[in-house]
Amino acid sequence: MEFKNTREFAQLLDSKDTLQSYKQEFIFPQFNNKNVLYFTGNSLGLQPKRTRGFLDEILNDWGNLAVEGHFYADKPWWDYHQRLAAPLAKVVGAQTSEITVMNTLTVNLHLLMVSFYQPTKKRYKIICEEKAFPSDQYMFLSQLRNHGLTPQDALIVLKKRPGENHWRTSDILEKIELHRDELALVLIGGVNYYNGQVFDIKTITKAAKQTGAMVGWDLAHAAGNIPLELHNWEVDFAAWCSYKYMNSGPGNASGVFINQKYHNRKDIARFEGWWGTKKETRFQMKPEFEPMENADAWQISNPAVMTMAPYLASLEMFEEVGMQALNAKSKTLTGYLEFILDDINSENKNQKTLEIITPKDRGCQLSLFVHGKGRELFDYLMNNGVIVDWREPNVIRLAPVPFYNSFEDLYEFGQILKAGI
Structure with missing residues (x-):
């Protein structure tokens, strides 16, 4: 699939996603009266509404x-x-x-x-x-x-x-x-x-x-x-x-x-x-x-x-x-996130700020070395409604989870990230 880093393309992918309704099954923390962009399901998954x-x-x-x-x-x-x-x-x-x-x-x-x-x-x-x-x-x-x-x-x-x-x-x-x-x-x-x-x-x-x-x-x-x-x-x-x-x-x-x-x-x-x-x-x-x-x-x-x-x-x-459907969406989600990160790097030709250290053998996680910014970039994301995970000395972990993350979430994340580097 040939990806595009546009809102329209992300929305197109979401419209074809057979699991899109499951995002409504989860409770999201709020930031400025909107759902946070949550990419930390590899530490703690969101609460399903049916749990109560x-x-x-x-x-x-x-x-x-x-x-x-x-x-x-x-x-x-x-x-x-x-x-x-x-x-x-x-x-x-x-x-x-x-x-x-x-x-x-x-x-x-x-x-x-x-x-x-x-x-x-x-x-x-x-x-x-x-x-x-x-x-x-x-x-x-x-x-x-x-x-x-x-x-x-x-x-x-x-x-x-x-x-x-x-x-x-x-x-x-x-x-x-x-x-x-x-x-x-x-x-x-x-x-x-x-x-x-x-x-x-x-x-x-x-x-x-x-x-x-x-x-x-x-x-x-x-x-x-x-x-x-x-x-x-x-x-x-x-x-x-x-x-x-x-x-x-x-x-x-x-x-x-x-x-x-x-x-x-x-x-x-x-x-x-x-x-x-x-x-x-x-x-x-x-x-x-x-x-x-x-x-x-x-x-x-x-x-x-x-x-x-x-x-x-x-x-x-x-x-x-079923795991088959979850894994299929996971591969596409993570691939789209990788594309967005590469696209952001390509705009900053003098310095590669984001280095993906996760190999192709992966699930729904990408770990990034953050060159030049480190903890400052993590704090910026958290202060702008993006919940990600920090690991010393300079790694940000991102987990786009197929149950509750959308392709438009990834596009939004890319826009916020781009403004912070």
Whole structure:
């Protein structure tokens, strides 16, 4: 498609957008009595208007039924989490039995490492990416300390080549092969939070599995953003937060994928709790643990329904639209944003102010090095009704989300940006 940086062209694209009505499904902060231009769905998605109804339903049931709401609410609380499994399975490419929802992201990654990081004298090394999200870095360090290991010896950090802004898959595969006999776990972010790069999950998983290592993925910036086929790619485990592209609200419940080949394994290490036991015997209060025959065996506590209700509300929209349609619009939106940024740069021939550091392997995020302006440009955008994200030392992250961003939003952003550089 040949893009044009005009309002008329942006409006033409919007008129052809089959998802355009979903913008009205979300609540936008206001600036000068108008919707802000919101490009920070990679940190916190906007609130769907239907969320309040899902929360009110639980509050009403709590008020009217009290403890009986666990069994007699329209959506009984005791198995509330199971309602999220089927729609989430479609989002991440899994079997319904491989999905559960519980806790928050880093808590779940810690719990999953209990099962999938079992270092031995020979196999004890972990591969992760350079500049992983800080919470993941802290998790790795504390897990290694817990096993009496040091990061200097056990943590292999995938680095980018000097002068390059993204990782090469060939370098990752080479590193996996180099450490094949010592490797216990490969755990990488499916989409890097900083530069927006999408890793080749299928290829990396296959290569690591061939060495005998376990493979997990932190999908915080991937779930609801990019096409995923976790089951077909034979990923061992994965986890993600729900409040970015999945619009469930700040700090809300995390999704978990556990490959079905680990279900019903009596020899698997796992921290266990009441809600992982079989539903049929759970309330018999047996002293022995009888695991659920699916990913719910990793559940520890009863579901936090107030955090799951907004997630269910958002998943209702994912069910209506489908990932294929969202991904198709995402590619066009992000491509149009890239065109606008390039067009702005072309008008400033003496100096390239904006440098896109996100490779073509991407979802709906572009990260920009801002040369010469830095934080000043970010502050200018925020003060003019454009909500974007700043990362030190000089990166602005932009996420045009297909559910609620329009092509005219991108044109408007370009006009404001141009005036500020």
